[in-house]
Amino acid sequence: MAQMGRPRTFDRGVAITQAMHLFWEHGYDATSLSQLKANIGGGITAPSFYAAFGSKQALFNEVMERYLNTHGRVTDSLFDTALSPRESIELTLRRSAKMQCEPDHPAGCLVALGLLSACTDESKAISQPLADARSLNRARMVECVERAIASGELPTTVVPEALATVFDSFLLGISVLARDGVPLKQIDDAVTQIMTLWDASCIGRPAIGSGKS
Amino acid sequence: MAQMGRPRTFDRGVAITQAMHLFWEHGYDATSLSQLKANIGGGITAPSFYAAFGSKQALFNEVMERYLNTHGRVTDSLFDTALSPRESIELTLRRSAKMQCEPDHPAGCLVALGLLSACTDESKAISQPLADARSLNRARMVECVERAIASGELPTTVVPEALATVFDSFLLGISVLARDGVPLKQIDDAVTQIMTLWDASCIGRPAIGSGKS
DNA sequence: TCACATATATACCGATCGGTATAATATGGA
DNA sequence: TCCATATTATACCGATCGGTATATATGTGA
Numbered sequence: 001m002a003q004m005g006r007p008r009t010f011d012r013g014v015a016i017t018q019a020m021h022l023f024w025e026h027g028y029d030a031t032s033l034s035q036l037k038a039n040i041g042g043g044i045t046a047p048s049f050y051a052a053f054g055s056k057q058a059l060f061n062e063v064m065e066r067y068l069n070t071h072g073r074v075t076d077s078l079f080d081t082a083l084s085p086r087e088s089i090e091l092t093l094r095r096s097a098k099m100q101c102e103p104d105h106p107a108g109c110l111v112a113l114g115l116l117s118a119c120t121d122e123s124k125a126i127s128q129p130l131a132d133a134r135s136l137n138r139a140r141m142v143e144c145v146e147r148a149i150a151s152g153e154l155p156t157t158v159v160p161e162a163l164a165t166v167f168d169s170f171l172l173g174i175s176v177l178a179r180d181g182v183p184l185k186q187i188d189d190a191v192t193q194i195m196t197l198w199d200a201s202c203i204g205r206p207a208i209g210s211g212k213s
Numbered sequence: 214m215a216q217m218g219r220p221r222t223f224d225r226g227v228a229i230t231q232a233m234h235l236f237w238e239h240g241y242d243a244t245s246l247s248q249l250k251a252n253i254g255g256g257i258t259a260p261s262f263y264a265a266f267g268s269k270q271a272l273f274n275e276v277m278e279r280y281l282n283t284h285g286r287v288t289d290s291l292f293d294t295a296l297s298p299r300e301s302i303e304l305t306l307r308r309s310a311k312m313q314c315e316p317d318h319p320a321g322c323l324v325a326l327g328l329l330s331a332c333t334d335e336s337k338a339i340s341q342p343l344a345d346a347r348s349l350n351r352a353r354m355v356e357c358v359e360r361a362i363a364s365g366e367l368p369t370t371v372v373p374e375a376l377a378t379v380f381d382s383f384l385l386g387i388s389v390l391a392r393d394g395v396p397l398k399q400i401d402d403a404v405t406q407i408m409t410l411w412d413a414s415c416i417g418r419p420a421i422g423s424g425k426s
Numbered sequence: 427t428c429a430c431a432t433a434t435a436t437a438c439c440g441a442t443c444g445g446t447a448t449a450a451t452a453t454g455g456a
Numbered sequence: 457t458c459c460a461t462a463t464t465a466t467a468c469c470g471a472t473c474g475g476t477a478t479a480t481a482t483g484t485g486a
Contacts, residue, residue, distance in 0.1 A: 003453080003454080003461095003462085004453075004454055004460075004461045004462065005452080005453060005454080005460080005461040005462025005463060006451065006452040006453055006461080006462050006463040006464065007452080007453065007462085007463075008462085008463060008464085009463080009464080026332045026333070027329065027332045029242070029243055030242055030243075030332025030333055031332075032442080032444085033442095033443075033444055034442080034443085044464090045464070045465060045466085046444090046445070046446080046465095047445095047446075047447095047463080047464070047465075047466095048463065048464065048465090049445095050444095050445070050446075051462080051463065052463090055444080056444065056445090112389055113328075113329065115329065115389050115392055115393070116240065116326065116328065116329020116330075116332070117329070119239045119240045119242070119243030119244075119329070120239070120243055131393065134389070134393060135393070138393075138395075159402060159406075161399055161402065162399070162402035162403050162405065162406040163403075163406050165390070165395070165399055165400060165402070165403035165406075166383065166403045166406050166407045168386065168390070169382075169386030169387055169389075169390055169400070169403060170379065170382045170383045170386055171386065172385070172386035172389040172390065173381070173382030173383055173384065173385035173386035173387075173389075174382055174386075176325060176328050176347070176382075176385040176386075177378070177381070177382055177385065179328055180328070180344065180347060180348070180351075182351075186374055186378055187378060187382070189372060189374065189375035189378070190375050190376075190378035190379045190382060192375065193372075193375040193376050193378075193379050193410070193414075194379045194407075194410065196410065196414065197406070197407065197409060197410040197413065199413070200409055200410065200412070200413035201406075201409070216431095216432085216483080216484080217430075217431045217432065217484055217485085218430080218431040218432025218433065218482080218483060218484075219431080219432050219433040219434070219481065219482040219483050220432085220433075220482080220483065221432085221433060221434085222433080222434080245472080245473070245474085246472095246473075246474055246475080247472080247473085257434090258434070258435060258436085259435095259474090259475070259476080260433080260434070260435075260436095260475095260477095261433065261434065261435090262475095263474095263475070263476080264432080264433065264434085265433090268474080268475080269474065269475090
């Protein structure tokens, strides 16, 4: 019993990728049904759309799931305990930067930019999984620094949240840079530069210049 | 000749502030005329709106101008040559973080989040002044680092774009953090932390850990 | 008092939004 | 062959979008 009924004229899996690119570029609200229908499988009709995906929101849910299981994986090294904490963070930053600048899909990160999609209160709830992903990444960054402190890689004077927030904010900012067309090399050089912050903390010179205000 | 004709029932300047808060929170596209009309001066009608502001886009232009001349000024220290380059950047980061977490207006920065407003191709053109402001800030960051190198504050081995991009990306990321509800103290502590990067570069230890990947 | 200027209120414009009812069409299994 | 199943195409739904035409109310200056 392979499949009953008239076969659909488009590939559902490919369609989700096409929809992902649209949501990625324009956000949830700003991506209209007309755009989705026009860009899926060379153009489909409204009933075909709803028969295949249920609703715009349901499709977006599938898109988020797809993204988190593919492109979103660039931050997986954050909880790869086979790596040193320093390597975990550096890899996350470099892989994220590279992915976000790839030319075969919209620039930036859907998770970070998903905050923009959440314009309406309604769509804020819809893109909650993206907020959860950001929250999870934040927690993992802190854990990563804590691991480094526990292993003696970083001195106990380092405040995990403070250092982790530096990397987290830097990471989130990459999405805006990528969207603004800043070249990958420049961002990657910045990663190299920011990793010296880790080394500086490593040497046991935390909180230099903490005064000022 | 004080004013001719029937006086309007709302304060135009206050209305622009109210509109700014809406655009700030929801973005250009997602802020509807209905919302604007309902929130301006306790509710106005469509003809009153168009008589006062011309169009949604014209109002948004006034809002951007207002923002850049008020809240957007937190980055002014970037080109205040009375400050040391290090102070310029640190002040920019701290003032930005503080402003973006103030409770009397939406969290985050309209300039950074304006990237989200630009969902449609059309609205991308409309919010071009915000993209220009980001671009300008980027250039000023680089100039700031160059000043430090010229004055001997930073060694000539520092690549201005790389270090500036670190601070720029960190700054842009603050908007997402603030929107996600990360407390100001945590962000401010991160500023303290990231400024040690400057000090580390200052000591003449640039490009540590530049290898890897 | 009366014209003028400006803002207001009511009602409406075409376009698009996300979503659907109805019916025609194409496949597999009995 | 004929039915069940599933997708397709056509046409349409009410709601909202940004914006406007018309008429009325409210002020100033002569």
